[in-house]
Amino acid sequence: MEKLYDLPNSRQIRLIEGDITRISADAIANAANSGLAGGGGVDGAIHRAGGPEIMRELDEIRPTVGRLPAGQAVATSAGRLPAKFVFHAVGPVYRGGHSGEPEALAECYRTCLSMADERSCRSISFPAISTGIYGYPAEPAARIAIREVISFLRDRALHVQEVIFVQFGAAAFAVYETTLAYALQVDPSAN
Ligand code: ADP
Secondary structure (H helix, E strand, O other), rough: EEEEOOOOOEEEEEEEEEOOOOOOEEEEEEEEEEEOOOHHHHHHHHHHHHHHHHHHHHHHHHHHHHOOOOOOOEEEOOOOOOOEEEEEEOOOOOOOOOOOOOHHHHHHHHHHHHHHHHHHOOOOEOOOOOOOOOOOOOOHHHHHHHHEEEEHHHHOOOOOOEEEEOOOOOOHHHHHHHHHHHHHOOOOOOO
């Protein structure tokens, strides 16, 4: 399943149900962990599909950054993935929503979007960061992701033309569909 949303200035948001490792984009955001050590979920899928080169690069980066706080990201090449870069972003672990999780999740998206723009990427794909093992409820997480992406595409993007939200499963796709429809309808500059 796939839907395209046109924004002003020929910017686009694409919503896809599927596996992020199979979708071409200049940059792929990964839901990594603070240790940059690889894990399950989308992180495991990205390392499996991308091959060992990505972990080799992380092995070199890890000592220089230590444990990465939530909201931050590091870039590697994309190995065998259909992309130029992977941005390994650390989402917040959900602890009820009053421990800075919304701000950290928003920062994750802003960090990756800026990294993409700095590298002259035209497109970047995102999974639903923090909504798996880290336990962030899907709906508030979608509202944050969508708000940050719309604001970036509208006000700050120089190179990025398209942001691709890749949702794993029909339920996750439906949450994004509803949230995007609402966000774009209430955004006066989207009309
Ligand atoms: P986190 O630890 O940040 O919660 P997870 O990988 O556990 O990260 O989950 C993040 C989201 O990614 C979840 O919604 C999960 O369903 C989704 N996901 C898992 N595998 C893939 C994949 N191959 N492509 C896209 N999304 C995926």
